[in-house]
Amino acid sequence: xxxxxxxxxxTKRFGDFTAVTAISFEVGKGEIFGFLGANGAGKTTxxxxxxxxxxxxxxxxxxxxxxxxxxxxxxxxxIGYMSQKFSLYEDMKVRENIRFYxxxxxxxxxxxxQETDRLIEELGMSExxxxxxxxxxxxxxQKLAFSxxxxxxxxxxxxxxxxxxxxPVTRRQFWEMIYKTASEGTTVFVTTxxxxxxxxxxxxxxxxxxxxxxxxxxxxxxxxxGVETMNEVFLGLxxxxxx
Amino acid sequence: MxxxxxxxxxxxxxxxxxxxxxxxxPGELFGLIGPDGAGKTTxxxxxxxxxLADEGSAQLDHKxxxxxxxxxxxxxxxxxxxxxxxxxxxxxxxxxxxxxxFGTTIEENYELxxxxxxxxxxxxxxRAGKLSGGMxxxxxxxxxxxxxxxxxxxxxxxxGVDPVSRQEFWEMLKRLKAKNITILVSTPYMDEAxxxxxxxxxxxxxxxxxxxxxxxxxxxxxxxxxxxxANIYKLIQDLRxxxxxxxxxxxGEYVHLSLKSVVWPELIHGYLLDKGHTDIEIRQATPTIExxxxxxxxx
Numbered sequence: 001x002x003x004x005x006x007x008x009x010x011t012k013r014f015g016d017f018t019a020v021t022a023i024s025f026e027v028g029k030g031e032i033f034g035f036l037g038a039n040g041a042g043k044t045t046x047x048x049x050x051x052x053x054x055x056x057x058x059x060x061x062x063x064x065x066x067x068x069x070x071x072x073x074x075x076x077x078x079i080g081y082m083s084q085k086f087s088l089y090e091d092m093k094v095r096e097n098i099r100f101y102x103x104x105x106x107x108x109x110x111x112x113x114q115e116t117d118r119l120i121e122e123l124g125m126s127e128x129x130x131x132x133x134x135x136x137x138x139x140x141x142q143k144l145a146f147s148x149x150x151x152x153x154x155x156x157x158x159x160x161x162x163x164x165x166x167x168p169v170t171r172r173q174f175w176e177m178i179y180k181t182a183s184e185g186t187t188v189f190v191t192t193x194x195x196x197x198x199x200x201x202x203x204x205x206x207x208x209x210x211x212x213x214x215x216x217x218x219x220x221x222x223x224x225x226g227v228e229t230m231n232e233v234f235l236g237l238x239x240x241x242x243x
Numbered sequence: 244m245x246x247x248x249x250x251x252x253x254x255x256x257x258x259x260x261x262x263x264x265x266x267x268x269p270g271e272l273f274g275l276i277g278p279d280g281a282g283k284t285t286x287x288x289x290x291x292x293x294x295l296a297d298e299g300s301a302q303l304d305h306k307x308x309x310x311x312x313x314x315x316x317x318x319x320x321x322x323x324x325x326x327x328x329x330x331x332x333x334x335x336x337x338x339x340x341x342x343x344x345f346g347t348t349i350e351e352n353y354e355l356x357x358x359x360x361x362x363x364x365x366x367x368x369x370r371a372g373k374l375s376g377g378m379x380x381x382x383x384x385x386x387x388x389x390x391x392x393x394x395x396x397x398x399x400x401x402x403g404v405d406p407v408s409r410q411e412f413w414e415m416l417k418r419l420k421a422k423n424i425t426i427l428v429s430t431p432y433m434d435e436a437x438x439x440x441x442x443x444x445x446x447x448x449x450x451x452x453x454x455x456x457x458x459x460x461x462x463x464x465x466x467x468x469x470x471x472x473a474n475i476y477k478l479i480q481d482l483r484x485x486x487x488x489x490x491x492x493x494x495g496e497y498v499h500l501s502l503k504s505v506v507w508p509e510l511i512h513g514y515l516l517d518k519g520h521t522d523i524e525i526r527q528a529t530p531t532i533e534x535x536x537x538x539x540x541x542x
Contacts (some may be wrong), residue, residue: 037405038356038405038406038407038408039375039376039377039403039408040375040376040377041404052348082318137280138279138280161403164402164403165278165279165402165431166276166278166431167277167279167281167446167536167540168278168281168433168533168536168537168540169492169537169540169541170278172492172493172537175493176476176479176493179476179479180473180476183476184475193403193404193405193406193409194432195406196434196494196495197494200298200475200493200495200496208521216498218495219496229495230404230495231434232313234304234406234407235407235410238405238406238407239407
């Protein structure tokens, strides 16, 4: 297996509406792949197909070497997922959340105990270990959610707008965690509305109305549009002839 | 137009506002910039007469938010952070509903919302719940404007919205400002600060700084460099070990390195070469609002 993700003409239709139109791309192992697009461009639908939650209408895709049609359960075991909206159980304690997800991922009890202690130590969260998640600051919550999403050492972690509303320092600490994870070999697939974050990615794809309108390194994209920032690239693609 | 003195509010033992002093001039487009949990929503809800402060006072157009709440409610337009229109009413029904409540009609104040409403008109018979995010936001703004308020209070109107819709929304705000409406808008997106006349940077229930965005950026005092190398993650780690480094943060494709005092770029270049870095690039960086925010919030 050379690629963490491959997609070939992957398509999803809901009745008459085509949410994702024949998208093709490959994501390399250990890559940080930015998946951008306007609201309603089809990002969530594409991500749901890749995480085995939604069956494609047409096309092929493999994730961690497994087929999205035939082997969605194998895929689910090898990926991590985190979103801004849903990540942790707020009415459970920090420690309980870690233990709960460890159990869901099928880690042995002993390992769960060790991982729980290691995580709390690494994140510097001992003072919150027995607090309800609802009571800890948002920045800590997001860092915890990310750590839990990679608790079972998945081949690929999907992050859906992980940093929304987070303060600038925490947002950067969060990206350092992403760099670290990628440098250890986990592939990172991430969506964001922060265009400066697009530049932290090895490569970026931009979806417009269900299609991939551009796919390249941020540097190459900026060069081909002759602009200074990813924000300008994004506006140029999603609002052609804009303003 | 908006004035607060020492506003304090706690939820249980958690302080949300720790004594806010704020003055917004008539016709100003004023931004409350800060992450979740900074106290933006609490402040806006107190100004919208929807929440009582524990201490301190606030006035809108010289009317007190507690004593004169009825008068204030007639003259403000409020857009809450969460979409709060009637999902099972159509676009037009929602707008008519809000107009009627304020004893007016769509026709009477159409002029004010025309620019925004023309984009919604093709969907006027669609239920609000079925609109896209950008359209919902435009409808909410129309409903907040339909009674011709003198002050607009907008709580995170662009959160979770893509960059294109965000830009369109700010263009709408500029046109409203031109019609002499005072606008107080909160946002967690620091880059939006530059679109405001003045901003207050907020963190943990307190205001870190109030000024024009340009002055805020110019107030950055430390030498700031943008550094790049092939391996960004290692670059960050190594720069943190660099003795003259004050802070090291990733910023787009570069890393912003602030220094305790001026250091020749050649020295940094040599240090990075010794650490085995390749494709090294070092240049002066222009501070952004985020640089300022991070500097101030870590004091």
